[in-house]
Amino acid sequence: MTILLVLVPIALALGGLGLAAFLWALRNGQYEDLEGAAMRILSDDDLAP
Amino acid sequence: MAEALDLSSFVRRRDDGAAWMDFAVEGISDAASIRAIEAALCKLAGLTKARINFSARRLHVEWSSGTFDPARIVADLAALGYRVHPFAPRAREEDLEAAQARWLLRCLAVAAFAAMNIMLLSVSIWAGEVSDITPETRDFFHWLSGLIVLPAAAFAGQPFFRSAIRAIKARSLNMDVPISLGVLLALTMSVVETARHAEHAYFDSAIMLLVFLLAGRYLDQAMRRKTRSYAANLSALRAPVATRIEADGEIATVPAAALRAGDTVLVRPGERIPVDGIVIDGRSEIDQSLVTGETAPCAAAAGCEVYAGTLNFSGALRIRVRAAGGGTLLDEIEKLMDGALTQKTRYLRLADKAARLYAPVVHTMAILTAICWLLAGRSAHDAIITAIAVLIITCPCALALAVPAVQVVAAGALFRAKVLLGAGDAIERFAGVDMVVFDKTGTLTLPELGLDSADDAAPAAVECAARLALSSHHPLAQALAARADERMPLDSAEEIAGVGVRAMIDGQEARLGAPSFCDLEAEAEQVRQAHPEASVIAFRRGAETAVFRIRQKLRPDARSVIASLQAQGLPVAILSGDAAPAVGACAQALGVEQWSAAMRPQEKIAWLAARKAEGRKVMMVGDGMNDAPALAAAHASLSPITASGLAQAAADALFLGERLAPVVAAIDIARRANSLMRQNLLFAVVYNLFAVPLAMAGLVTPLIAAAAMSGSSIVVTLNALRASRAAREFAAPHVSPDPAPEPAGSPRFNGATP
Numbered sequence: 018m019t020i021l022l023v024l025v026p027i028a029l030a031l032g033g034l035g036l037a038a039f040l041w042a043l044r045n046g047q048y049e050d051l052e053g054a055a056m057r058i059l060s061d062d063d064l065a066p
Numbered sequence: 067m068a069e070a071l072d073l074s075s076f077v078r079r080r081d082d083g084a085a086w087m088d089f090a091v092e093g094i095s096d097a098a099s100i101r102a103i104e105a106a107l108c109k110l111a112g113l114t115k116a117r118i119n120f121s122a123r124r125l126h127v128e129w130s131s132g133t134f135d136p137a138r139i140v141a142d143l144a145a146l147g148y149r150v151h152p153f154a155p156r157a158r159e160e161d162l163e164a165a166q167a168r169w170l171l172r173c174l175a176v177a178a179f180a181a182m183n184i185m186l187l188s189v190s191i192w193a194g195e196v197s198d199i200t201p202e203t204r205d206f207f208h209w210l211s212g213l214i215v216l217p218a219a220a221f222a223g224q225p226f227f228r229s230a231i232r233a234i235k236a237r238s239l240n241m242d243v244p245i246s247l248g249v250l251l252a253l254t255m256s257v258v259e260t261a262r263h264a265e266h267a268y269f270d271s272a273i274m275l276l277v278f279l280l281a282g283r284y285l286d287q288a289m290r291r292k293t294r295s296y297a298a299n300l301s302a303l304r305a306p307v308a309t310r311i312e313a314d315g316e317i318a319t320v321p322a323a324a325l326r327a328g329d330t331v332l333v334r335p336g337e338r339i340p341v342d343g344i345v346i347d348g349r350s351e352i353d354q355s356l357v358t359g360e361t362a363p364c365a366a367a368a369g370c371e372v373y374a375g376t377l378n379f380s381g382a383l384r385i386r387v388r389a390a391g392g393g394t395l396l397d398e399i400e401k402l403m404d405g406a407l408t409q410k411t412r413y414l415r416l417a418d419k420a421a422r423l424y425a426p427v428v429h430t431m432a433i434l435t436a437i438c439w440l441l442a443g444r445s446a447h448d449a450i451i452t453a454i455a456v457l458i459i460t461c462p463c464a465l466a467l468a469v470p471a472v473q474v475v476a477a478g479a480l481f482r483a484k485v486l487l488g489a490g491d492a493i494e495r496f497a498g499v500d501m502v503v504f505d506k507t508g509t510l511t512l513p514e515l516g517l518d519s520a521d522d523a524a525p526a527a528v529e530c531a532a533r534l535a536l537s538s539h540h541p542l543a544q545a546l547a548a549r550a551d552e553r554m555p556l557d558s559a560e561e562i563a564g565v566g567v568r569a570m571i572d573g574q575e576a577r578l579g580a581p582s583f584c585d586l587e588a589e590a591e592q593v594r595q596a597h598p599e600a601s602v603i604a605f606r607r608g609a610e611t612a613v614f615r616i617r618q619k620l621r622p623d624a625r626s627v628i629a630s631l632q633a634q635g636l637p638v639a640i641l642s643g644d645a646a647p648a649v650g651a652c653a654q655a656l657g658v659e660q661w662s663a664a665m666r667p668q669e670k671i672a673w674l675a676a677r678k679a680e681g682r683k684v685m686m687v688g689d690g691m692n693d694a695p696a697l698a699a700a701h702a703s704l705s706p707i708t709a710s711g712l713a714q715a716a717a718d719a720l721f722l723g724e725r726l727a728p729v730v731a732a733i734d735i736a737r738r739a740n741s742l743m744r745q746n747l748l749f750a751v752v753y754n755l756f757a758v759p760l761a762m763a764g765l766v767t768p769l770i771a772a773a774a775m776s777g778s779s780i781v782v783t784l785n786a787l788r789a790s791r792a793a794r795e796f797a798a799p800h801v802s803p804d805p806a807p808e809p810a811g812s813p814r815f816n817g818a819t820p
Binding site: 018021025028029032033035036039040043048049050051052053056057058059060 | 096097100101118119120121122164168171172175176179182183186200203206210214
């Protein structure tokens with residue numbers, strides 16, 4: 018069962034990574050305009066020409 | 067637009083000096099329009115950011131220098147065919163709500179993350195219990211669960227803890243008190259039990275409870291935010307602009323919201339007056355139906371008081387924006403409003419009622435359990451553990467979702483039926499309605515004037531007169547102009563102020579306007595005799611003559627809506643500020659027996675109070691400023707979106723569009739939602755009837771608690787989804803429009819003789 022000492026932290030770290038990514042996206046305003054994001058899927062005006 | 071548009075009052079500044087403002091955008095429907103608008107704005111020098119929020123239909127722009135004029139944005143986008151309207155900075159409330167939504171979502175994310183990880187551990191323990199888990203591993207898993215849950219619950223539980231503390235400070239109980247208590251006790255007990263190497267810990271129950279409740283609360287808030295932002299956009303779209311006369315005599319177009327008391331504005335014929343004020347110069351006639359419900363225009367001259375939303379007919383007026391004063395109609399109405407609002411006993415919401423019953427019962431039950439176990443000779447530890455298990459299993463997961471889940475679905479259904487809900491508890495009050503009272507002008511009738519007698523005149527004459535009318539600003543002519551098939555005004559047309567329009571058509575002079583202008587006074591007099599409520603407008607081209615009747619028309623489905631309300635057993639009444647003949651004719655046309663005319667605002671309130679004393683729950687549907695106190699005083703209230711600002715603020719909900727059908731839809735959907743709420747509450751009671759005895763007997767394990775909680779939440783949520791079925795019925799035209807045109811000789815109502 019010592020394998021748990023490795024696996025459990027890995028599982029938690031991976032989940033925590035997902036949570037951190039979500040909170041970052043939330044803070045970054047990516048959930049402000051869900052429909053607009055779908056509309057902009059083909060526009061590339063965020064890239065430098 | 068020759069005059070400059072002054073938007074400075076809408077611009078807001080950030081700390082670093084950058085300026086920004088928001089616009090509501092009309093007519094964006096796809097990716098191409100987003101690109102077109104943003105690309106066009108990118109080219110404007112000085113603008114640092116332009117971004118469209120498609121979900122909210124808003125445009126956000128930022129610029130750094132002080133020299134940029136945001137009016138250029140309006141002009142440039144108008145050239146592209148997009149209309150944008152400055153968004154009034156009442157957004158502070160909205161900012162707060164957006165922050166609240168983000169906070170709830172963050173709490174939900176943390177709770178859900180913790181719940182997923184705990185389930186991983188809990189399932190292992192449950193599975194281990196029937197196989198070969200060692201006590202050491204189980205303890206390890208319990209400690210690990212506690213390590214994850216305790217910080218997560220401390221963070222994600224804040225919305226409930228704060229609300230519970232507020233409620234206790236106010237010496238009342240809400241649903242959050244038993245929730246907070248349940249979560250805290252479950253966590254404390256689990257930590258103690260884990261320390262004692264016990265078999266059961268309830269970390270998973272506590273966090274799962276938080277996830278379910280946060281999800282419900284977030285959805286509830288998101289729905290309300292969506293409705294509110296939609297309503298705010300609509301009001302920005304309809305926000306009037308005013309022509310302000312500056313100190314140096316120049317005129318500038320400004321949004322009416324930017325006017326200050328003491329400013330002077332110019333109102334041309336055919337325009338709506340943008341503000342409350344005093345006429346300082348000019349002479350005209352004013353249609354005050356939005357204020358008093360009266361359709362006969364009244365004369366306005368220097369010194370007269372005029373109100374926002376009224377329609378200026380014949381002459382240009384200069385108006386001084388009103389400073390706070392006393393003794394005017396507006397003050398009187400505001401005083402009545404305050405009275406009505408304080409008298410309205412605060413409606414006790416279903417959920418709060420349930421919470422008041424629920425919390426004491428559950429807590430007594432837990433204490434009783436502990437006492438019984440002690441009497442039965444068990445240890446204090448066992449007694450307390452069982453009592454806490456009772457609290458955990460009864461934790462009002464289903465109960466706390468029972469009402470909000472239905473409200474979310476029903477609010478969505480109402481939204482699709484074109485009803486925008488203002489107050490959260492309005493659904494329950496709509497459901498209780500047993501009588502409907504309508505205002506006449508602007509509510510049963512359309513807010514715009516319409517041509518009534520086109521069937522008497524030759525179609526060629528109607529078309530010709532309508533094209534002439536395109537060149538006029540007079541409201542009567544504009545009602546006629548709506549009938550023109552060809553939308554190009556005639557080149558030779560000239561308007562003679564206060565008299566009419568004339569033009570040469572095929573070498574023949576055509577005239578449209580006052581009867582005297584067309585030598586048709588005798589004919590016009592006949593028409594007036596026959597239809598005293600209609601306004602007349604005369605037309606002559608050579609020998610061809612016509613006298614048109616212009617009046618406010620009934621909403622297209624008014625008759626069938628009233629019939630369907632009556633068929634449901636709801637008595638219908640009309641209370642109007644208009645004169646008796648017009649109201650009587652309207653009531654007869656609609657088959658309404660109970661009506662009162664020439665009602666002043668306080669008489670409307672008194673009438674409603676009398677019905678209330680009889681035990682009736684009245685729904686008031688009205689739009690005028692004079693209806694606002696009655697809307698506030700009624701059990702439930704509804705306003706069309708064209709209503710005066712005061713009425714909109716007083717109403718529980720607004721409805722969109724020309725049709726009256728949303729009134730029926732609102733009552734129907736609310737009734738269905740209410741019965742679903744009651745079903746859900748009943749289900750929660752039944753669930754507790756089964757679960758509580760189990761818990762009291764000490765038979766509840768964490769596995770049973772988890773299954774019971776998620777099971778009951780899912781049942782309640784699925785049941786709530788049925789509320790949207792009602793909406794689908796209303797998506798198809800539920801109430802058929804009345805047969806048009808009106809049969810000849812049908813009672814005439816409304817209108818005025820100029």
